[in-house]
Amino acid sequence: MNEFAASNGRKIEKQPQGGVLLSSMFLTPVEVDALCEYFQHKRDEELGRWRWPENPDYVVKHDPLGVRIARILHEPSFATCVVRPADEIVGLGSKRDIEFLSAARSYFANHPEPKPWHYAKPEEVWLMGSGLHEFVAIVGTDGKFRFADGSDLDATEGFITGRRIWPEGDAS
Numbered sequence: 001m002n003e004f005a006a007s008n009g010r011k012i013e014k015q016p017q018g019g020v021l022l023s024s025m026f027l028t029p030v031e032v033d034a035l036c037e038y039f040q041h042k043r044d045e046e047l048g049r050w051r052w053p054e055n056p057d058y059v060v061k062h063d064p065l066g067v068r069i070a071r072i073l074h075e076p077s078f079a080t081c082v083v084r085p086a087d088e089i090v091g092l093g094s095k096r097d098i099e100f101l102s103a104a105r106s107y108f109a110n111h112p113e114p115k116p117w118h119y120a121k122p123e124e125v126w127l128m129g130s131g132l133h134e135f136v137a138i139v140g141t142d143g144k145f146r147f148a149d150g151s152d153l154d155a156t157e158g159f160i161t162g163r164r165i166w167p168e169g170d171a172s
Contacts, residue, residue, distance in 0.1 A: 010022065011023055018032070020032055048062070052102075053106070054102070055099060057074055057075050058072055058099065058103040059075060060072050060107040068113060069082055070082070070083045070107045070108065072100050072104060072107075077096075081097075081104075083100060085104075085108050087101065116164070117155055117162040118155050120145070120155050120164070122143070123139060124139045124164055124167065125137070125139075126145065127162065127163055128145060128162045135147055135148070136165075139155075140152065143155055
């Protein structure tokens with residue numbers, strides 16, 4: 001198929017050298033590849049998918065119920081796999097098993113488990129740090145932790161540990 005008619009009526013014609021002609025506008029093969037990746041990325045975002053950068057044939061989706069698992073689809077074969085963070089391939093797994101596990105490891109590394117302070121709400125008071133180096137912080141309306149010295153940090157920045165001290169409750 002060398003010609004495609006989009007739903008808006010525009011014609012896209014594939015050229016012999018790999019470029020496309022879009023209703024009289026020529027795009028080179030490099031531009032076509034970049035646009036294909038862009039639109040694939042945009043669609044992945046819309047569908048809540050994460051594509052493994054090392055092998056984009058593997059697409060990962062998190063569990064909608066909040067359980068920490070990765071649902072992985074190998075698009076060319078439609079093979080699927082569900083992996084938990086602690087799962088490991090025992091013995092010699094198939095190449096695809098190893099790739100599923102590798103895609104999951106990469107997903108979990110790029111999507112760390114949320115910590116309680118990631119859900120901190122304005123006006124809460126938190127004790128941040130660990131052991132001898134603990135600091136009291138109040139959560140501002142912008143979601144940042146404000147410390148006594150005037151500094152502030154975003155809730156997603158790397159704290160060693162944190163626990164809510166006011167209001168008392170089950171947030172840590």
